[in-house]
Amino acid sequence: MQTSEFQTNASDLCFPSFGFMPAGLRSGPADATLALTVRPPHLLLRRKPSNETLNAHVTAGYRTVLGASEPSELQFRSLAGPQAQHLAMHTFQLNTGSKIPAVALGTWQSEPGRVKSAVAHALNVGYRHVDCAFVYGNENEVGQGLAEAFKAGIKREDVFVTSKLWNTFHRDPEKCLDETLRRLGLDYVDLYLIHWPVPMNPNGNDPLFPKHPDGSRDLDTDIAHWETWSNMENLLTTGKTSAIGVSNYSVKYLEELLSHCDVVPAVNQIENHPYLPQKDIHDFCKAKGILVEAYSPLGSTDSPLFEEPAVKALANQYHVSPGTILISYQVSRGHVALPKSVTPGRIEENLRLIQLGEDDLKALDSIHESRGTKRFVYPPFGVDLGFPDKQ
Numbered sequence: 001m002q003t004s005e006f007q008t009n010a011s012d013l014c015f016p017s018f019g020f021m022p023a024g025l026r027s028g029p030a031d032a033t034l035a036l037t038v039r040p041p042h043l044l045l046r047r048k049p050s051n052e053t054l055n056a057h058v059t060a061g062y063r064t065v066l067g068a069s070e071p072s073e074l075q076f077r078s079l080a081g082p083q084a085q086h087l088a089m090h091t092f093q094l095n096t097g098s099k100i101p102a103v104a105l106g107t108w109q110s111e112p113g114r115v116k117s118a119v120a121h122a123l124n125v126g127y128r129h130v131d132c133a134f135v136y137g138n139e140n141e142v143g144q145g146l147a148e149a150f151k152a153g154i155k156r157e158d159v160f161v162t163s164k165l166w167n168t169f170h171r172d173p174e175k176c177l178d179e180t181l182r183r184l185g186l187d188y189v190d191l192y193l194i195h196w197p198v199p200m201n202p203n204g205n206d207p208l209f210p211k212h213p214d215g216s217r218d219l220d221t222d223i224a225h226w227e228t229w230s231n232m233e234n235l236l237t238t239g240k241t242s243a244i245g246v247s248n249y250s251v252k253y254l255e256e257l258l259s260h261c262d263v264v265p266a267v268n269q270i271e272n273h274p275y276l277p278q279k280d281i282h283d284f285c286k287a288k289g290i291l292v293e294a295y296s297p298l299g300s301t302d303s304p305l306f307e308e309p310a311v312k313a314l315a316n317q318y319h320v321s322p323g324t325i326l327i328s329y330q331v332s333r334g335h336v337a338l339p340k341s342v343t344p345g346r347i348e349e350n351l352r353l354i355q356l357g358e359d360d361l362k363a364l365d366s367i368h369e370s371r372g373t374k375r376f377v378y379p380p381f382g383v384d385l386g387f388p389d390k391q
C-alpha cells in the first residue's frame, strides 16, 4: 500500500462530484495551494486516467479514484487534506465511545443471489458498515459476502456490522442474536437493535409473522418494550454485541424507554428522507446522545424522490446525482445513512457525498411541507407507535 503526497494548486485538481466538502471550501479560491495526502483505497488523479494507469493503481492497492469519468464533468474545487478523504471513512461517535461509519450498505430486499456480491463489492470499494436484520432472511448470504472481503484482506475489526432483534424473540434476544451470528459467520456484531417495539407471539402460527385466525397480528402483549430493552442490556455482558440500540422508536416510545432503562440506546434507526424528516425525533435524540440512523434514505423501492424538483435542482447545482443529494442530506444532518443497493455502480455512487449548506438543508427539510409527509415503511402491526404522522 502506498501513500501519495500532493502539493498543488487547487485549480489543477479535478473533483467531479466527489469527496466531503465543507461549505466554506466548496467555492474556495481557485489558486489556493493545497497539500493533500491521499491513502489507499483512495487515489487522487489530476486528469482522466488511461485504463493502463488505472490498472496499475488498482494493482498497487487503490480502490477508489477521486477523478472525473468524463472531461465535461470536470469541476475545480479546493479541498483541505482531511476533507479529501472519501466519505466512507467519515465516522460519527456513539455514546459508547466507539466510532460508526457514516454510510452503511443496506441489505433489506436484497435478492438471494445478489447480496453476497453486493456486500463484497461494497467492502471492496470502501464501505466499512453493513446493516442487516434477522427478518431479512439473507444473513447467510451477507455472511458469505463478508467472508469474501475478509479473505481479500479486510479485517473484521475494521467493518461495522449491525443486526436486529426480530419481534418474535423479544423474550429471548440472545437466541435471535445467536442465530444471526451463526448465519453471518461472526463471533459478534458491533450493534444490535430492537427492530420494532412490537413483541409478537414466539409460539404462534408463524415463526416471523404470527397471526390470529381473523388475520390480525398475534402480538405478545404481556411484555413491555422496556422489558425487551432490559433483556437487550443483558447482551452487553456476553461479548456478542458491542453496542445496543433501537429502531422505529418515536419520541413517545423513547421517553418511555429512557424512564426505565439503565443503558441509553446508542442509536435509533428510523425512516428518514425529505418527505419524512422527523425533526421531533432528530431533536430528541440529539439532546439525549442517541445517534439517528436513516433508513430508506432514498425513499425505498421505486422512490419518487429521485424526480422531486427540489432534489433535482440541488443535484444540478452541485453536478451530482439526486441519490448523492439524498444521502448527503442525512450525513450533513448528523445521521448515519443506510442506502441499499445490489447494483455495483449505485453502490459506488452512494458513497459520493457532499457537505450541504444550511440553505440546502432548509430547502430539503421543507419539501414535505408542500408535498405532504410520506412514510414508505409501516407494517400493519395494529399498534400505535406514537408517530405524529400516523395519529
Ligand code: NAP
Pocket: 105, 106, 107, 108, 109, 131, 132, 195, 247, 248, 269, 270, 294, 295, 296, 297, 298, 299, 300, 301, 302, 303, 323, 324, 338, 339, 340, 341, 342, 343, 346, 347, 349, 350, 377
Ligand atoms: P433505500 O436505500 O432508500 O432505497 C433502495 C432502492 O433504491 C433500491 O430499489 C435500489 O435499487 C435503489 N437505489 C439505490 N441506490 C440508488 C441510486 N444511486 N440511484 C437510483 N436508485 C438507487 O431503501 P430501503 O432498502 O428501504 O432502506 C435502506 C436500508 O435501510 C435497508 O436495506 C435496511 O438495511 C434498512 N431498513 C431498516 C428498516 C428498519 O425497520 N429498521 C426498514 C427499512 C429499511 P437496487 O438495489 O436495484 O440498486
